[in-house]
Amino acid sequence: MPQTTPRSPKGPLVVTLIYDGLCTFEFGQAYELFGLPRPELGANWYRYETVAIEDGPIRAAGGLEIKAEKQLDALEHADIILIPGWRGIDTPVPEDLIEALCKAYNRGARVASICSGAFVLARSGLLNGRTATTHWRYAEALQTGFPSINVEEDRLYSESDRVFTSAGSAAGIDLALHIIRQDYGSQIANSVAKRLVAPPFREGTQTQFAEQPVPEERESKRFAALFEELEKKRAYTMSVPEMADLMGMSQRTFIRKFSKVTGLAPAEWRRTKQLETAKHLLEAEEAMDMENLSHLCGFGSAATLRHHFRSKYGTTPTAYRRQFQTRQA
Structure with missing residues (x-):
């Protein structure tokens, strides 16, 4: 009998940016939520790629080195762009990355950051006049450095006209499930959460930490x-x-x-x-x-x-x- 191979997914293309000094935990969330093969969800599940924002070795926290599938020009075809943290809240963002992000957003792509990745969106201007969040440790720095942003530190994630931000670390899972819920509904989002052994739903307005x-x-x-x-x-x-x-x-x-x-x-x-x-x-x-x-x-x-x-x-x-x-x- 002829062998059949699983059909490749045909859904939205999710691109995760990787950079030297990559935040490993946040990157792992992006892959686990959007990149892990899920044939049980059919052919319309997300497609997934990693994109390097620069040449040279891409080293991640924990002693890992990662090789990207694509270069920055791949953002031209992305439907969702994920920024899994950033290598430092005071670290400059390359101009070609800012230009690529703005170009992708202006043609209709969604952009999302986890934790300190909000500083990349802030420096690109995509958060100007919007409500955003980041890790509570960085919220004051984000508000001070970018006064045109309405920073709400006491929330898990935020959405404003195709621009998404999440609080620190594990809140990226909540944001990803929120996006999946928008695209595929609660039942599939709950199925993904169950496989992760994670809470299926937490409101974006839920507090980052409990007093x-x-x-x-x-x-x-x-x-x-x-x-x-x-x-x-x-x-x-x-x-x-x-x-x-x-x-x-x-x-x-x-x-x-x-x-x-x-x-x-x-x-x-x-x-x-x-x-x-x-x-x-x-x-x-x-x-x-x-x-x-x-x-x-x-x-x-x-x-x-x-x-x-x-x-x-x-x-x-x-x-x-x-x-x-x-x-x-």
Whole structure:
């Protein structure tokens, strides 16, 4: 029998920039999220290339040396350009790289940075007038050096008109999953996250670091039964008094301990879960009307769903469904 070879992916071309002094962890994230072969996701998955921004050896943290597949002119064909950190926040950015980034963005490419990679975008001018983030250690330097940028240090990632930035280190995973979710929907993003053994969804506005200590293990275990029960009720309609009663606590004690375990007040956590469910249904159930969908999410009416959805995501459920279907076409 003739042998068949796996079909090459045909999706968006993701290009990761590499440079001497490469941040190894951030580069590994880029490859793991976008470059790792995923034949189970079909032929429309991302294509992936590495691009060297300069000649000479490309040495990475940890004693590695990397050979790029392409040179800087390959950015002309990229759909998404990733900048995995930068070799120093005060280190100049080559002019030919700035020119290539701006040219690619102006023709419609998306550009994204992880951690200190935001300084490359800042020096290119692509962050002027936009909201951006970076590692909390570098946020003050970014704001001081580039006052036209609205730097928000207390968030995981930010997006503004095809320009993406993420906080330090592991927040690059959250940003990548956000981009995958935009391109392929929550179900596939969750599948990728599961393979990574990573949280499938964290909002970009979530804080970079917690001021409160990590909750004791016994508290987390106590709440596991509650979360399991809530997951069974995908509408998340259980009231705070009902949750407190299930846990055998007063409402005041329950709210305090719940917030310590999750980082969110119970009502806020429940609303976030309801909205996540709504997004999943909007992507998966093309024919479901808004009234039925809103009841499945626990909102009670399409008007209530629309109000909270717009408040959270800046668009209506109908527009979100239409945009998702357009991206999938």
